[in-house]
Amino acid sequence: DTAVSQTPKYLVTQMGNDKSIKCEQNLGHDTMYWYKQDSKKFLKIMFSYNNKELIINETVPNRFSPKSPDKAHLNLHINSLELGDSAVYFCASTLTEGGDTQYFGPGTRLTVL
């Protein structure tokens, strides 16, 4: 059973389009994240949700809008895609308790043409 899953795995789209990435975890965790990993492998946190509430919003353009319908799901919608949005996006989940391990999804490689 996949612990943290993301769909789609690959996403190729034109500039200006709107796209969504979905994430689901079956670990019973209450905190979920979106990270962006650029071409140099730098991993930057974008958002964090705890029990469906936004906890972290790290100066991400408002074209990015996360949505958490329940604590097992955290989706990412991106409006008006730009070339600079090309990256690998990772979803992760954890329990809120300090020191707990983050479990990462396999990633979604977004390419904006």
Next chain:
Amino acid sequence: AQSVTQLDSQVPVFEEAPVELRCNYSSSVSVYLFWYVQYPNQGLQLLLKYLSGSTLVKGINGFEAEFNKSQTSFHLRKPSVHISDTAEYFCAVSGPGGYQKVTFGTGTKLQVIP
């Protein structure tokens, strides 16, 4: 505020040789420290973590790390690497207690040479 510095962006090493990947952190409070590994085209997975207690932490795949508070370091070591250890390694830090943001380093690419 907390930060993590991984001093080496790439570390080439011959198979069966030992390796050390360096990590230094800064934080105004006590910390939890992690090492994650990312194999090509995969997500990150935990290698090991230090929360408290013994400063020498053993993880999966024969890796270990030592927490050194005076030097604010958490270097990762393996006595004998294998080709399959070729991957990107990330050091990370978070604060203690309840919900805390995790800050990742910039990663070190370990390249094992046959």
